[in-house]
Amino acid sequence: DAGVTQTPRHEVAEKGQTIILKCEPVSGHNDLFWYRQTKIQGLELLSYFRSKSLMEDGGAFKDRFKAEMLNSSFSTLKIQPTEPKDSAVYLCASTGGDGEQYFGPGTRLTVL
């Protein structure tokens, strides 16, 4: 079985640009999570979907971050507009029935 896939693996953006990150969860998994990871803050939850319904939108990340799940096998995370402080690794994870999270390889975003 394929694991979680994320594209692109690396993204460089100018301040103010719009970027879209993509994620395909493990087939059959109902829960999908978007995280941001930095050395200082660790893992921060951005969004959480259960069966395509948005369960949590990450509070402080609401204003410029928007995650969508158009179908059970594809999700996007849009950052608009980007700021240099958004530079981080963005991880997507999906979860099966036992709660184990399967992480994708991540997208490393650099905002100049």
Place this chain on the structure above:
Amino acid sequence: GDSVTQTEGLVTLTEGLPVMLNCTYQTIYSNPFLFWYVQHLNESPRLLLKSFTDNKRTEHQGFHATLHKSSSSFHLQKSSAQLSDSALYYCALGGGYKVVFGSGTRLLVSP
């Protein structure tokens, strides 16, 4: 709300010494799942251990942990650290509708 506390941000050890990384949690859920994830450099987190059974030792790849609901703890242990154990370790809590991660403990093992 649910929370996970990992008290050590950084643990440094000499190879061969025992490892113990602390994890305590708070939840209203009576049957929580507890997880340890490990993240090596330039990789994504992956599951190391999981448990939902009170007072039962769980082992994998030389590491072990026991969920103690009485003390809300799920400490990670290993009898002898190896250089390859150097990584970032996250304790996580599930059982509600999502997983909550601790802040992580970086383990550095030196020769």
